[in-house]
Amino acid sequence: MTQAANPTSSSELRDIVRDQLQLLLEQKNYEGAKMLLVPVPPVDIAEAIQGLSRPMQMLAFRLLSKSEAIAVYEYLDSDVQQSLLEEFRDQEAIDIVESMAPDDRANLFDEMPANLVRRVLAQLDPSERQATALLLGYKPDTAGRVMTPEFISVRADMTVSQAQERIRELARDKEVAYYVYVTDPVKRLLGTVSLRDLILASPDQRVEDVMERDVIFARADVDQEEVARLIQRYDLLALPIVDQEGILLGVVTVDDVIDILEEEATEDIYAIGGVRAEGESYFDSGFWSILKRRVPWLLVLVVTNIATVFIMSQYEEVLDSVVELAFFTPLLIDTGGNIGAQSSTVLIRGLSTDELRNKKPARVILRELFAGAALGIVLAVLVLGIAMVFVGKVEIGLTVGLSLIAIAALAATVGTLLPYLFHKMGFDPAFMASPFITTVADILGILIYLNIAKLLLNIG
Amino acid sequence: MTQAANPTSSSELRDIVRDQLQLLLEQKNYEGAKMLLVPVPPVDIAEAIQGLSRPMQMLAFRLLSKSEAIAVYEYLDSDVQQSLLEEFRDQEAIDIVESMAPDDRANLFDEMPANLVRRVLAQLDPSERQATALLLGYKPDTAGRVMTPEFISVRADMTVSQAQERIRELARDKEVAYYVYVTDPVKRLLGTVSLRDLILASPDQRVEDVMERDVIFARADVDQEEVARLIQRYDLLALPIVDQEGILLGVVTVDDVIDILEEEATEDIYAIGGVRAEGESYFDSGFWSILKRRVPWLLVLVVTNIATVFIMSQYEEVLDSVVELAFFTPLLIDTGGNIGAQSSTVLIRGLSTDELRNKKPARVILRELFAGAALGIVLAVLVLGIAMVFVGKVEIGLTVGLSLIAIAALAATVGTLLPYLFHKMGFDPAFMASPFITTVADILGILIYLNIAKLLLNIG
Known part of the structure; x- marks a missing residue:
């Protein structure tokens, strides 16, 4: 070594x-x-x-x-x-x-x-x-595109020793030989046999007697992510890829799967961070390409955020009469944004990793709503204290505290609901990740805050 | 099938x-x-x-x-x-x-x-x-903990056919037989031989003549993530695990690696979303455990956010004399937060996937600084327009626009610098992810904004 x-x-x-x-x-x-x-x-x-x-x-x-x-x-x-x-x-x-x-x-x-x-x-x-x-x-990111057409196949009616002989001839050229595929005369996939099974079988048995008939396979037009999930779920070393007629076209191997899953995780992470993920590594790309990856989301967010400016300008008289209210906007919207980000992050990851397949959306959303409210209550107590220290007015403290509870519950709900909706409509739920959720939570949060203030402080 | x-x-x-x-x-x-x-x-x-x-x-x-x-x-x-x-x-x-x-x-x-x-x-x-x-x-999450001690080893001085015979005997009991490991009499790892090579070799060759001597291996006390990266990098099916003396203890197989990398990606994603990732699936855990995973970060963020309340209360006379300034705080801090989140997200992912190994930190940070400033300029033009529409005062528009450029450059720098620093100090850089970066960017952003306002609007 x-x-x-x-x-x-x-x-x-x-x-x-x-x-x-x-x-x-x-x-x-x-x-x-x-x-x-x-x-x-x-x-x-x-x-x-x-x-x-x-x-x-x-x-x-x-x-x-x-x-x-x-x-x-x-x-x-x-x-x-x-x-x-x-x-x-x-x-x-x-x-x-x-x-x-x-x-x-x-x-x-x-x-x-x-x-x-x-x-x-x-x-x-x-x-x-x-x-x-x-x-x-095949389209990029499909099974057909990531498969290798170099695999070893043997006919079902060969003996184990004939099969071994054929493998010995073929294996020198082929990229991989984790499994040997068994086909009929028109190359339709019938089963697999592992090298291990061939070693363990006696030489004069027929291949069809030692092969495994329950093969997990995928069609060539299936998304590469689905291929990766199958290999992961069934702990395979390679997955055979077939066409509509079941004819064996190639295999996707486990080392490709690791890269596919890693790429996919990077895409999710980038989406959660508001960065577009396509193409080469972020750190290898040029300055302009970096800007091009980051500007689209920032523009969407700034434009959406205009709503906050608009809302606050509509409530000018509230802010004018109690200027202390402005002190708490960053704290409130940050906290709402953070709670919304937590909810959307776990949801998006759950959708990617198939964890949510057996969960009822209504139940998941409702649980987030309650979790958000509970988190809001915990934080409201803390924020009430802060408000008392900095402005010393109970009404303002109560306004901030109550707003926080409502904002927290709403942010958690929105953070769960929007990615779910996007997923149901067939879009990538990662578009409804933290940056956008934060912005939506902010707009709703400011509306809630200023209305509660108006009510509790008897303004206007 | x-x-x-x-x-x-x-x-x-x-x-x-x-x-x-x-x-x-x-x-x-x-x-x-x-x-x-x-x-x-x-x-x-x-x-x-x-x-x-x-x-x-x-x-x-x-x-x-x-x-x-x-x-x-x-x-x-x-x-x-x-x-x-x-x-x-x-x-x-x-x-x-x-x-x-x-x-x-x-x-x-x-x-x-x-x-x-x-x-x-x-x-x-x-x-x-x-x-x-x-x-x-072995500690959880080390190579020793995820390895399986069930592997097949043969002695270097056996013939290929003796080795095949031994494998035939042993393979029935063993979980995996992707590679066969070659050891000396005290079980020190000398090399590997694949089943494929054993099939291809002639029966009377010695194992030591067909084995591969350049083995990639890992010590049992190494982190599981490093094991996963080795298997990924070298496209292996299994990695042998040895103790300090080089004695073969077990193997980690590629199917475990997929799960390790997925777990690790989930940890990063949750950290970026401000949720603790340990233990069972988020969606399977109880209501209290959900709160326990989410409260710690929220508390840290709220407490840090007190600084925004404090700063704004110190600038009360600025906000009091030009209440329109308050309209733009959500937009400014959200945008700063988003730019900081973008930078910290790509950096944290880059550190996880080893992409940054050959990059000079100073260069990466500087590039982010310039990218942040460039993004700030693009957005400032847009925001200047918005300001003119809603308040119609050039000075306020300029204040908001200039602040945005400064905030954007700063947020990108902080978003890169803090995860790097954490990484260098041996902590998990994911702690310096979006939620915390957003909060830091907000505090600095408000300070910049109110000071630029004071200067440009001649207040106080």
Whole structure:
């Protein structure tokens, strides 16, 4: 075992590799750089290369053996992949692209200019071209797009030893061989058999006698998230993907699922933070793209927030006669916003992770309403005390306290109701996340506050 | 293949199974209920049982065959596991608990009352007791706690066919056999060999000649999140866990990793929403436990928010002389809060997913500062217009617009700086998420706003 395998220091070792690589390349010590990279896993080499300047990247990439270059290339970010591809000689480009797994290749093509895609695609080996075109035929984020058409299938009527022989021949080329799929003569999926079961079976049994017939599978047009949930739920290593006729097209493997679920969690988190999540990493994107991701929500929120300005200007006489009321607006609307944010956050996450599938919406909403009111009561006592200290008037304290209870109950309800409604209408409930909920809670909160004030303080 | 495998309708089929099960049990049609459950995967049976009332749960569970009962039991929520366990006859309880995977068992014991744990533990088979005690010896959320001590290892000097023979013997008992681990005579980890490689190798080769020596592994005391990241990064199916001496203790499998990463994402999301995430699902927890999860943050936020009341009361003469200023406080602090929330959200997610490992904090913070200012300028133009419409005074419009730019830049900076600082100090950066950032941005925002007002409007 290499030292690099020690996880508590592996990230530090990765940094050392990157710095050393840079240094060796600057000193034109190419042999040294080559030696440095030999024991390093491809994903770490890719990261080290990404840390270099563009010309250095090409230099480092050329130091790798052909098989290593292919492995490393798949881990590079697509902008680095593209810039390398443009600098390759034609044959070199074809070799690399041809050796990529079809799903990784489809991903690369997605981000490449169309004319470059056409040029490269035209030069691919017909079978590789067909595999890629198959994937590119499905919408992004569907099972068909993330599957790999490279899997091992055997016929149901083979013996275990024939199947083992076939696997031995095929496995060298295939990306994965976690399961072996059993099909009929027209390639319809009949069952699966694991390598483990094949090892455990006696050689002269028939495949159909050892295969598992209850297969969990998905159709190619299903959303990738559903594929991920199936693999997670049933603890699978890979999920077979079929067309309408049940013909086996490919498999989605568990390592892709981890990335899909992570991407999805990032999307939810960004939505809750009011940032658009599409495309590359936020931290790798340019300044303008950052603004473009953040401005849309901010504009929606500012425009919605005009309502608060309007409402407060309508109650000018209330604020004018008791200016102390203004002191408490930030506290009240922040607290309402926070309670609404709590409710919408747990609801949105619950909808994503399928936790809410067996819960009745009416019950969930009602419980949030009561929870909000209860939280409001706890906080109202505290705020009443604060009000007494700062303004010393019981009526103002009561106004603030009562408003807080009403605002809290309302914010929790709105924070649950709106994401649910959005979900029911087929939209992404994450659009009804904290930023928007906070704004809605603020508008309603100010309306409640100023009306309670008017009533209790006998104004107007 | 069963119909239940159709993913587009599998969730509906799950609901049908649950409803049917309830109906059949109510009609005391136990044979029918038994038949209904035969083709259903254990995880779905567990879900259906969980939807029943407590007495019904026991009834349904007794309908299962012993091996099925064991498989289903592992998927039940721990409160259902416990309530069933209490009703089992002693021997029955021991049988079930003894057949659980040691990591699932350790999880169950975590949530059981200590005296029940002692009683059950005392009656376990010595080897199972030892396996459980080993896991319970590690802190929750460490590699040692989530690993399973059931793995297959072979000696480096065996031949491939001896190894295959050993695997055939052992694989029946073991939870997983994705990889086979190669050890020396004192059980120190030397390498791995995949089942696939064993099939591909010729029978008389030595294991040490076909094994992979560069093994990625983790120490048992390492955080489970780090284990998950290693498996994700290197696309592994399982990660071997060793002690300080390199002795192989167990493996963490990829299906656990999916759950670990999902749990971790939920924790981050809840933190961003200001809700504590520990323990069972939010939607399954009782009313008091919900309040207990939400009150702490709300109290912190309200207490911090007292500063806004204090500041505004100090500027009473400003608000008193130009009451229109109060109209804009909600809009200004909401916008500042939203920009701060955006920054802190992307930063916290970036720290969780390791995206920020190669970025210089100073650069990231500076970029956020500029992005915040740029966003502030865009929004200021809009808000200036709003101000002119509602109050028609240029000075107030300018005050609001300038304040917004300053608040936006500041909020973005604070939203980046505070989570970074927390991270550097070794705390969870998620504590510096939206709710707290919003409050800090509000306090600073009001201070900026009222001071700019004082200056531009010549008050006091």
